[in-house]
Amino acid sequence: MEILVCVKRVPDTAENEITIKGDGTDIQRDDLVYSVNEWDNYATEEAIQIRDNVGGTVTVVTVGDSESEEILRRQMAMGADNGILLADGAFDGSDARGIASILAAAVKKGKYDLILTGAQADDGAGAVGGMLAAMLDLPYASLVNKVEVAGNKLKVGREIEGGNQEMNEIDLPCVLSIQTGINEPRYVGIRGIRKVASVEIPTHNAGALGVSGVGKAGAQVKRVDYFTPPAGKGAEILEGSMEEKIDKLIELLKAKGGLK
């Protein structure tokens, strides 16, 4: 099975204190530590397990810049066979439709049976997977937490409200958005990263992909402000170090009967 996994380089929330830029256009990105979007890491692990069971290849692709190569290499160290970087200044400031159009163009350059995205990324839109499927006119299942190959179809489990589970049969080729918890992503060691350090990663720009109307100018959803809403009535923001915040939280939960 030929599998393409869409992966995004995002600020690592475990490593950074995220603050918003004074002009309200974006988060403060200076000196941030980046990593692969958590959902995309589960998607890559799932793709590797499917390939190991039924054969084929796993390709990871990202829309980013030269710095995004690091996450492609990380996913290759994990076990993906190939990486593709989609980079062009013309892609900067794309909305979800723009990102999906760029990815759709890359999909059309290859021949894939299965395309995986994460259920969501750092901007929390949860939009790219569904848009990508629509642009490719492929069947789509979202929030997938189980995948079984059944001939030229897949059986996929979906997480439903209230902790319930749904099973679906879906024709290949298709697009799935993967939910966290579907598997246990493997550890990526420094030795693995070194092994793929010099593997060449093909880069495609807007011209090579034949995409236009993306980027800031093409965005039809325009971010006009970015801010932390003022604390509402009854809300309490815990201050102090992480340990102090945890102690205060435990105290509060005990006081309100949430903890014995």
Ligand SMILES: Cc1cc2nc3c(=O)[nH]c(=O)nc-3n(C[C@H](O)[C@H](O)[C@H](O)COP(=O)(O)OP(=O)(O)OC[C@H]3O[C@@H](n4cnc5c(N)ncnc54)[C@H](O)[C@@H]3O)c2cc1C
């Ligand atoms: C500086 C800046 C300016 C922006 N301006 C705007 C704006 O004006 N309007 C607007 O609507 N949005 C804007 N965005 C948001 C940006 O377009 C989002 O990345 C996009 O909308 C996708 O949303 P998401 O990250 O929530 O992805 P989701 O839709 O939640 O992601 C789902 C999945 O799609 C795939 N995916 C998402 N992004 C990528 C990628 N880059 N490469 C490969 N796979 C990917 C991954 O598999 C991911 O798990 C801006 C972002 C930045 C950093």
